[in-house]
Amino acid sequence: MNNGTDVRSNGSHAAGNGESGAVSAGSTPDPRGAGMRRILDRETRSSRAGVAGIAAVLVIILCGYGLLEAGVRAIGQPPWLIDPQTAAERIIALPQGIPPLLLGAIGAVTAMAGLFFFLNAVLPGRRARHLLPDRRAGVVADDEVIASALARRARLAANVTQEQVMVVVSQRQVVVNVRPTSGVPVSENAVLAAVLDELRDMAPEPMPEVRVNVATSGVIGA
Amino acid sequence: MNNTPRTLNRILIGILGLKLLAVGLLLVALATVPAAASWWQQWSAGVWNGMSQLLQRTSIPGRQESWLWAVLALLLAVLIALMVAWVAQQGKGRSSLILAEDDAEGLPGNVRIGGGVAEQALRAALAERQDLAGATVATYEVRGEPALKIRLQPRQGVAPHLLAADVSALVEALDAVVGKRVPVLIHIGTGARSRFSRAERVR
Numbered sequence: 001m002n003n004g005t006d007v008r009s010n011g012s013h014a015a016g017n018g019e020s021g022a023v024s025a026g027s028t029p030d031p032r033g034a035g036m037r038r039i040l041d042r043e044t045r046s047s048r049a050g051v052a053g054i055a056a057v058l059v060i061i062l063c064g065y066g067l068l069e070a071g072v073r074a075i076g077q078p079p080w081l082i083d084p085q086t087a088a089e090r091i092i093a094l095p096q097g098i099p100p101l102l103l104g105a106i107g108a109v110t111a112m113a114g115l116f117f118f119l120n121a122v123l124p125g126r127r128a129r130h131l132l133p134d135r136r137a138g139v140v141a142d143d144e145v146i147a148s149a150l151a152r153r154a155r156l157a158a159n160v161t162q163e164q165v166m167v168v169v170s171q172r173q174v175v176v177n178v179r180p181t182s183g184v185p186v187s188e189n190a191v192l193a194a195v196l197d198e199l200r201d202m203a204p205e206p207m208p209e210v211r212v213n214v215a216t217s218g219v220i221g222a
Numbered sequence: 223m224n225n226t227p228r229t230l231n232r233i234l235i236g237i238l239g240l241k242l243l244a245v246g247l248l249l250v251a252l253a254t255v256p257a258a259a260s261w262w263q264q265w266s267a268g269v270w271n272g273m274s275q276l277l278q279r280t281s282i283p284g285r286q287e288s289w290l291w292a293v294l295a296l297l298l299a300v301l302i303a304l305m306v307a308w309v310a311q312q313g314k315g316r317s318s319l320i321l322a323e324d325d326a327e328g329l330p331g332n333v334r335i336g337g338g339v340a341e342q343a344l345r346a347a348l349a350e351r352q353d354l355a356g357a358t359v360a361t362y363e364v365r366g367e368p369a370l371k372i373r374l375q376p377r378q379g380v381a382p383h384l385l386a387a388d389v390s391a392l393v394e395a396l397d398a399v400v401g402k403r404v405p406v407l408i409h410i411g412t413g414a415r416s417r418f419s420r421a422e423r424v425r
Contacts, residue, residue: 035364035365035367035369035405036405036407038364038365039223039364039369039405039407040407042223042228043223043407043409045228047224047226047228047231047312047313048228048231048232048235049226049231049312049313051231051235052231052234052235052308052309052312053309053312055234055235055238056305056306056308056309057309058238059238059301059302059305060302060305060306063298063301063302063305064298064302066294066298067295067298067299067302070291070292070294070295070298071291071292071295073287073291074287074289074291074292074294074295075287076285076287085274088270088273089270091266092262092263092266092267092270093263094249094252094259094262094263094266095252095253095256095259095262100253100254101253103249103252103253104249104250104253104254106246106249107245107246107247107248107249107250107251107252107253108246108250109246110242110243110245110246110249111242111243111245111246111247111249111250112246113242113246114238114239114240114241114242114243114244114245114246115239115243116239117235117236117238117239117242118235118236118239118240118243119239120235120239121231121232121233121235121236121239122232122236132382132383132386132410134386134387134390134408135390136390136393136394136397136406137372137386137389137390137393137406137407137408138405138406138407138408139382139383139386139390139407139408139409139410140407140408140409140410141382141386141409141410141411142409142410142411142412144411144412145376145380145382145410145411145412146382148378148379148380149379149380149381149382151379152378152379152381198381201381201383202381202382202383203383
């Protein structure tokens with residue numbers, strides 16, 4: 001691949017570009033002040049509202065059952081499912097009274113659920129979005145939108161149909177996969193130049209690096 | 223954009239996750255390690271002894287039930303109410319006014335412009351665009367200040383920066399009408415309508 005240096009120089013250029021963007025956003029408080037910065041920070045990270053809902057429902061179900069049994073016990077009625085005394089005795093005797101495989105499986109499932117919630121809370125929760133520069137408004141674009149715009153540009157540069165181009169956009173990388181039409185060569189450099197040009201116009205933050213893969217086997221009859 | 227309590231979400235989800243993780247690991251240890259099982263039986267029997275003694279000491283006069291059960295029921299009810307309140311906090315922050323100011327010092331009264339003005343104007347301006355599969359405009363309150371969120375769903379292949387430039391020109395026109403620069407967020411995203419619609423081939 002002779003465009004390795006090309007990509008790397010683009011990467012360093014991207015880093016400088018991102019910094020200058022941040023500086024200009026800070027030095028011009030008029031269009032995009034601190035409030036806008038906060039909005040954009042919040043837009044690029046997950047709010048965890050869905051997970052919070054799941055967690056709350058889980059706690060509500062557990063508490064609801066506990067409330068029922070405690071209430072029944074408090075007014076001296078017979079228990080609904082299990083008497084607290086019996087439950088406690090069974091829990092104390094735990095490795096006995098239940099097949100170890102079942103116990104281990106229950107434990108593993110509970111631990112996995114716990115890990116899911118814990119990681120959701122601890123990880124940064126970045127969304128698949130990029131910021132775009134704008135004079136007036138804060139602009140957030142989903143990576144899918146950026147990918148489809150780049151795919152269109154790559155398709156025009158490679159002169160292939162829509163199905164022959166697949167673009168994957170992640171936080172720091174753009175991968176363009178092109179399957180050429182059989183017998184019609186596709187210039188990797190032309191596709192790379194077109195995609196880089198589009199990205200330069202778009203100037204997403206953070207600026208991703210571009211990699212172009214041209215498949216060795218072509219598509220027949222496209 | 224909305225006022226979802228994000229830090230609270232992270233803290234509460236993290237607490238729940240750690241507890242579930244601890245319980246699950248304990249169960250796995252009980253199932254696999256014999257030493258853990260004997261330790262558990264001793265330790266938990268001691269804890270349960272203490273609790274049952276406490277329950278006997280706190281029994282309601284004249285009856286054998288402990289009043290601690292009623293307290294426990296009350297605590298659980300409070301916890302449930304807190305959970306409901308927590309869920310109700312998610313996604314809050316919509317507001318109805320885009321502007322509320324007293325700009326004429328001497329005169330009584332103030333000016334209020336509803337968010338519907340911005341929403342209707344922008345939606346009408348965006349409705350004619352062929353490259354959009356959908357657009358919604360909503361007013362939010364960010365730190366007590368009104369802000370606009372414009373959500374655009376372009377068709378496949380539309381360059382997001384050009385779309386953003388066009389829409390921000392519309393926003394600047396709106397600024398001139400309203401007379402105040404409101405923070406604006408343009409979110410260019412995908413939805414089912416833009417994903418399954420035909421790519422725009424000519425532009």
